Amino acid sequence: MIPIKDDNYLERVPYITFILIGLNVIIFLYQLFAGKEGAMFTYKFALVPRNIFHSQGTPPFLTLISSMFLHGGPAHLIGNMLFLGIFGDDIEDALGHFRYLFFYIVCGVIAALTHALIHHASGVPMLGASGAISGILGAYLLLYPGAKILTIVPIFFFLRFIWIKASFFLIVWFIFQLIYTASPQYQGIAFLAHIGGFLAGLGIIGLFKNYRGRKRKYEILWP
Numbered sequence: 001m002i003p004i005k006d007d008n009y010l011e012r013v014p015y016i017t018f019i020l021i022g023l024n025v026i027i028f029l030y031q032l033f034a035g036k037e038g039a040m041f042t043y044k045f046a047l048v049p050r051n052i053f054h055s056q057g058t059p060p061f062l063t064l065i066s067s068m069f070l071h072g073g074p075a076h077l078i079g080n081m082l083f084l085g086i087f088g089d090d091i092e093d094a095l096g097h098f099r100y101l102f103f104y105i106v107c108g109v110i111a112a113l114t115h116a117l118i119h120h121a122s123g124v125p126m127l128g129a130s131g132a133i134s135g136i137l138g139a140y141l142l143l144y145p146g147a148k149i150l151t152i153v154p155i156f157f158f159l160r161f162i163w164i165k166a167s168f169f170l171i172v173w174f175i176f177q178l179i180y181t182a183s184p185q186y187q188g189i190a191f192l193a194h195i196g197g198f199l200a201g202l203g204i205i206g207l208f209k210n211y212r213g214r215k216r217k218y219e220i221l222w223p
Helices: 015-033 033-046 047-054 059-068 074-095 097-118 130-143 168-183 190-209
Strands: 003-007 148-155 158-165
Touching: 003 074, 003 158, 015 033, 015 074, 015 097, 033 059, 033 148, 033 190, 047 059, 047 097, 059 097, 074 097, 097 130, 130 168, 130 190, 148 168, 158 168, 168 190
Parallel strands: none
Antiparallel strands: 003 148, 148 158
């Protein structure tokens, strides 16, 4: 299922979401076109799990953050930015700009640590914004479960545009992350980071929610 848009309305301009998308695109273009320097830059600032626990290379705390602004290819970037654009603006709208940015970074760090702790001996670099974006998806599930997502669904040889309830879309998405984690053919993708980020978003969104904000469509009112 490929999301296209949701039916939430916004009360704030999502400046931080726009900035995050812009930074990811600019950094990826540097990775892509800077040749050998771009490759060295990518390896230097990606997260290498074994370095986190042995303090090798770039300071570990830095790669926990820098790795979420790197991508492995155009499809990786486009997929992440699509999800960030559709779901991130709503979380920014609910939290406010600076709460949202802090929430995004915290979820990304927790996602990266989840992957690093499980694969603590690995020397394979991990990169991508999907851990932080997974945190946004977890928050969206709690704040806007009744929202509708316009989704492209392949049915046999045809593509159908279908409005799907957000709670169904996100729960199915999470189930697939669990399935992919156990599948050998997807071992090159950090699905554990997706799972860690999603659970982080579910768990900490209540600490970030803007209680003084106006009531929004589909929003769950926290006690």
